Amino acid sequence: MIKRTIKKQIELSIKTKPITLITGARQVGKSTLCYEIKKEYGYNYVSLDDRRERIQAISDPELFLKMHNWPLIIDEVQYAPVLFDVVESIVNKQKLETGNNNGMFILTGSQTYELMKDVTESMAGRVSIIRMSPLSSSEIYDKDELIFEIDPIKNNKRISNYHIGIDELYKLIIRGMYPELYDKPELTSDSFYSSYVDTYIERDVSQLINVKDKMKFQNFMEILASLTGQELVYDTIAKAVGVKVNTIQSWISVLIAGEIVYLLQPYNELSVTKRIVKRPKIYFNDTGLACYLARLNNVEVLKKSIFAGRFIETYIVNEIKKSYRNNGLKENFYYYRDNNQNEIDLIILKNGTLHFVECKSGVSFNKNDIKAFKQLNDTDYKIGLSCIICNTDAIYTIDDNIYAIPITAI
Numbered sequence: 001m002i003k004r005t006i007k008k009q010i011e012l013s014i015k016t017k018p019i020t021l022i023t024g025a026r027q028v029g030k031s032t033l034c035y036e037i038k039k040e041y042g043y044n045y046v047s048l049d050d051r052r053e054r055i056q057a058i059s060d061p062e063l064f065l066k067m068h069n070w071p072l073i074i075d076e077v078q079y080a081p082v083l084f085d086v087v088e089s090i091v092n093k094q095k096l097e098t099g100n101n102n103g104m105f106i107l108t109g110s111q112t113y114e115l116m117k118d119v120t121e122s123m124a125g126r127v128s129i130i131r132m133s134p135l136s137s138s139e140i141y142d143k144d145e146l147i148f149e150i151d152p153i154k155n156n157k158r159i160s161n162y163h164i165g166i167d168e169l170y171k172l173i174i175r176g177m178y179p180e181l182y183d184k185p186e187l188t189s190d191s192f193y194s195s196y197v198d199t200y201i202e203r204d205v206s207q208l209i210n211v212k213d214k215m216k217f218q219n220f221m222e223i224l225a226s227l228t229g230q231e232l233v234y235d236t237i238a239k240a241v242g243v244k245v246n247t248i249q250s251w252i253s254v255l256i257a258g259e260i261v262y263l264l265q266p267y268n269e270l271s272v273t274k275r276i277v278k279r280p281k282i283y284f285n286d287t288g289l290a291c292y293l294a295r296l297n298n299v300e301v302l303k304k305s306i307f308a309g310r311f312i313e314t315y316i317v318n319e320i321k322k323s324y325r326n327n328g329l330k331e332n333f334y335y336y337r338d339n340n341q342n343e344i345d346l347i348i349l350k351n352g353t354l355h356f357v358e359c360k361s362g363v364s365f366n367k368n369d370i371k372a373f374k375q376l377n378d379t380d381y382k383i384g385l386s387c388i389i390c391n392t393d394a395i396y397t398i399d400d401n402i403y404a405i406p407i408t409a410i
Helices: 007-016 030-041 051-059 061-067 083-098 112-122 152-159 166-175 189-208 214-225 234-241 245-257 287-293 299-304 308-325 367-376
Strands: 019-023 044-047 072-075 105-109 127-131 261-264 281-284 333-337 343-350 353-359 386-390 396-399 402-406
Touching: 007 019, 007 030, 007 127, 019 030, 030 044, 030 072, 030 105, 051 061, 061 083, 083 105, 152 402, 166 287, 166 299, 166 308, 189 214, 189 287, 214 234, 214 245, 214 281, 214 287, 234 245, 245 261, 261 333, 281 287, 281 308, 287 308, 299 308, 308 333, 308 343, 308 353, 333 367, 343 367, 353 367, 367 386, 367 396
Parallel strands: 019 105, 019 127, 044 072, 072 105, 353 386, 386 402
Antiparallel strands: 261 281, 333 343, 343 353, 396 402
16 A cells, blocks of 8 residues: 555644544545544544435534544544534534543545635634645655755756656556556556546535536537646637636636645736736546547657646656645745746745756756746746756756756655
8 A cells, every 4th residue: 555645644633633624635545544543543434425424414414423422533524514503513422521632533534615614614724735646756666755846956866766768657647546456456547537527527516516518528528628737718628628618617626625626826916917818728637537538548649749747747846746745834825927928837925935946858948948937037036946847867956046857756
């Protein structure tokens, strides 16, 4: 079984908060990790995937929680949001009676928006929210997962005995990062993702919205997959799918709630606000799912397609994001594009300093490839080290404080 970095954050949470809420897409490993914690820490466990348990939780939440004593893990809690108020009452009572209510409940769910809304309304201040991603490459290759930073000395140490060739990288992108694909090496990506999409539409999507034409929703997902790493233009997608713009907006909000996609917001600062593009970029949280939907299921097909750069960019941004989340650090990430088509793929704002990242599939780069970085010279923030993350084998200098670094440095 692959060791999950984020487990440390969950263990810290149960020592310091009464309620730990673990969110993330379906099948990212929430239940597996919670079952580990159940055995190690003596938690009781119940899953609302079980229809009888779900009915009991909805119809009589007080009785349900009396039947399942804490410390308790409630898996797929989004099926019974009425539990939140009762859980809050229990942890408040425990605090008053004993002065200590840490580690009482662990809740998991795969619909982020609905869970966050209910938590904000009923359990604010009592809950630690942990967002779980698919596997990272560090987890797959059994490497220490560190928060990504641009530091040539640290980066060089990390890549010294760790190399992924270009073909292996494309295989990883196509395979995707869901744990079951690595627990069962014989399982094909097409078989896994076909079942995944069917289950997601039938169970998660149908719970949030009334999708009359499920084939049209799947077509929408396929079109969106080909746009990963691109600006989100609702009108274009609406015309391609044959529905109204407000329908596309609703459907994208559902994909965000299910942690299928996320939006990278444009960088905005008073000094640049007049000239920037204001649309977000959209990324799939898993490249394997995006490849399946876009029908890019072969290394040679992906390498030679117009989508190769977008999928490498999606992979890189995802891996950086996972390194932050898995180590309990909030990601303040943006991108930059202006009316003159100057673009910076990723801007990391950390400790009052901006770091610029370009994501490339090539090997050799020079100052012409980082011209867009100068567009933010008049920023109010300090500008730190920046880089192009690419397929180079060795780190090299492009300009002052700007480096080309291998993908394996993430």
